[in-house]
Amino acid sequence: MKTVFSGIQPTGEIHIGNYLGAIRNWVRIGDQIGQNAIFCIVDYHAITIPHAREDLARLTFDAALANMAAGLDPNKITLFAQSHVPEHMELSWIFTTQTPLGNLEGMTQFKDKSEQHSVLAGLLMYPVLQAADILLYKADTVPVGEDQVQHIELTREVARRFNARFAPIFPEPKASIDQSAARVPGLDGAGKMSKSKNNTIGVLEDQKTIWENLRVAPTDPARVRRSDPGNPDICTIFTYHKLFSDLETLQMVNTECRVAGIGCVDCKKKLMEGLMGTLEPIQERAAHLRSHPSEVTDALVSGAERCSKIAKETMLEVREAIGLLPRNSLRPA
Numbered sequence: 001m002k003t004v005f006s007g008i009q010p011t012g013e014i015h016i017g018n019y020l021g022a023i024r025n026w027v028r029i030g031d032q033i034g035q036n037a038i039f040c041i042v043d044y045h046a047i048t049i050p051h052a053r054e055d056l057a058r059l060t061f062d063a064a065l066a067n068m069a070a071g072l073d074p075n076k077i078t079l080f081a082q083s084h085v086p087e088h089m090e091l092s093w094i095f096t097t098q099t100p101l102g103n104l105e106g107m108t109q110f111k112d113k114s115e116q117h118s119v120l121a122g123l124l125m126y127p128v129l130q131a132a133d134i135l136l137y138k139a140d141t142v143p144v145g146e147d148q149v150q151h152i153e154l155t156r157e158v159a160r161r162f163n164a165r166f167a168p169i170f171p172e173p174k175a176s177i178d179q180s181a182a183r184v185p186g187l188d189g190a191g192k193m194s195k196s197k198n199n200t201i202g203v204l205e206d207q208k209t210i211w212e213n214l215r216v217a218p219t220d221p222a223r224v225r226r227s228d229p230g231n232p233d234i235c236t237i238f239t240y241h242k243l244f245s246d247l248e249t250l251q252m253v254n255t256e257c258r259v260a261g262i263g264c265v266d267c268k269k270k271l272m273e274g275l276m277g278t279l280e281p282i283q284e285r286a287a288h289l290r291s292h293p294s295e296v297t298d299a300l301v302s303g304a305e306r307c308s309k310i311a312k313e314t315m316l317e318v319r320e321a322i323g324l325l326p327r328n329s330l331r332p333a
């Protein structure tokens with residue numbers, strides 16, 4: 001059976017781009033392979049850029065809550081926090097000792113992030129920790145966005161190098177890019193929806209805030225007056241309709257926009273109906289989890305227990321392969 005590993009950034013602020021671009025795919029994977037779908041809230045990755053210590057634990061909890069509300073069912077899949085399984089760090093160190101510095105300095109994400117933040121050594125080692133995350137569970141598939149493909153290639157190299165030098169322990173995992181994943185444009189219409197661009201619609205945002213942001217979002221600039229015909233094909237709002245509205249609404253907007261039969265405000269109100277139809281059940285689940293936090297903490301505890309078991313087995317093999325003195329050999333029973 002396949003093992004799939006994916007990392008989740010510790011933020012509770014998931015947006016519809018995350019939901020349609022990744023989480024829905026993860027839910028599908030969980031339906032297919034159950035507990036072998038391993039989702040890890042990567043709190044150790046989060047501290048590779050400066051973070052607020054008073055927020056980290058809450059954000060880790062919130063990430064679990066938000067992703068559970070959006071459909072990840074911990075009774076089906078495995079969900080845990082990276083720092084609860086210390087073997088991630090141990091394997092990461094071993095891989096660090098085997099990874100040429102040049103391979104890390106050439107990573108696109110490192111170059112981009114080091115322009116925005118002061119460069120901590122952890123930022124450089126980020127892809128090595130990612131390799132450890134994946135290989136600790138001998139995952140063969142890693143669902144990622146295009147921007148992570150280079151890191152998965154490095155993971156494959158790390159596995160290859162280790163296997164050749166010590167023992168054939170690790171599979172070479174494949175990056176899996178979900179081609180059916182929706183590419184969700186940002187509210188400003190200027191590229192991908194992204195928290196850093198401040199152009200998101202939050203999955204857990206209240207209806208009033210979503211409407212305030214949607215109401216002022218740009219549409220087809222040709223529609224200066226209500227009577228000006230528009231072109232839905234170049235309008236972000238129509239892209240959202242395709243993702244959230246029913247076929248009847250979609251056809252109506254497609255026709256009426258072109259003949260100025262519908263105004264942009266009414267078009268956006270129609271979109272709100274479809275959007276909230278998707279978001280309300282998620283928000284209700286989030287509210288339930290917020291008032292029953294033990295459902296989230298229990299999920300994290302059992303996820304970490306399951307992962308610890310696998311991680312310990314892998315580390316026994318790894319330690320032996322690299323030739324460490326086994327502690328339990330010092331006082332034989």
Ligand code: SF4
Pocket residue numbers: 219220223230231232235236237238253257262263264265267268
């Ligand atoms: S009517 Fe709708 S699709 Fe057409 S320009 Fe306005 S918001 Fe966009």
